[in-house]
Amino acid sequence: MLKEIEEEVRLTLNNENKVNEYKRNVINNTQGSPVAITISFDMSWSKRASGNRYDSLSRHALAIGVLSKSILVAIVSSKLCRVCSLAESDNEEPPNHCCPKNYDGSSKAMEADAALQLYITLYQHSNKNIVLKAVVTDDDSSMRALLRYKANIRKGRLPEVIPQPEWLADPSHRTKVVAKSIFLLSTLPMDSSTCTKVDVIRFKKYFGYMIKENRSKKISEIVFASKAVVEHLFNCHDYCNSNWCRPKKQLEGTDKEKGKELSTSFYRNKYNDAKLYNQIKKPIVHST
Secondary structure, three states, X not given: OHHHHHHHXXXXXXXXXXXXXXXXXXXXXXXXXXXXXXXXXXXEEOOOOOOOOOOOOEEEEEEEEOOOOOEEEEEEEEOOOHHHHHHXXXXXXXXXXXXXXXXXXXXXXXXXXXHHXXXXXXXXXXXXXXXXXXXXXXXXXXXXXXXXXXXXXXXXXXXXXXXXXXXXXXXXXXXXXXXXXXXXXXXXXXXXXXXXXXXXXXXXXXXXXXXXXXXXXXXXXXHHHXXXXXXXXXXXXXXXOOOOOHHHHHHHOOOOOOOOOOOOOOOOOOOOOHHHHHHHHHHHHHHO
């Protein structure tokens, strides 16, 4: 089974390599140098996480090619081997076995170490023909520090023969970070905030969609579009786009149902819910 998985990863990696090499040769008309690819990286806990506890004994990480959308490299980090632990408790030498223990640091630091090992594995297994142009991940500063040269930063552990990658923000993580303050409002008593879980879900949906639709546009256009996230929730559609906003379609006269009254009960009202409107806008300004 392990050989089958390794073969599948090898084929996938070759596919990602070919796609990136073709793109590079067509655009830059160069050959012979390593292919620079962009990956999406994340690591999962092997136990249910609360956001406050980091004590898992093992974690698994994946690197996914942004073009092929397939797994390129996988790595499992483990702090424990049951066979070794039992032998140690009996003051005996462990028998010959496939030991899964490959990490001795803290559980929280596993992700940064896995990212480093994953990049080195990718580089070596491709015969030095593949390097990372950029990594799409969360805002883990220790990971970014580890994948730097020691000459540039004290914590850096990346071999100098391997190029340093750039870093791109993960849209899903960015949405989660921005919506966190809105979620906290929904946990307050009603006399402190009228925000509900439904408001949080809608906000996350609007923000995620805004990022997806405008990620290739200019900063000024993104700033304008971002105002629709809160305003649309409160039934103000000045910043909306008629491609997705039905009330905006009706206002512009492009909706087939023009003339029909649209229900506004779905939306909040920025005047009747002025307190909530100001509460939501305040953390958004701080987050961005």
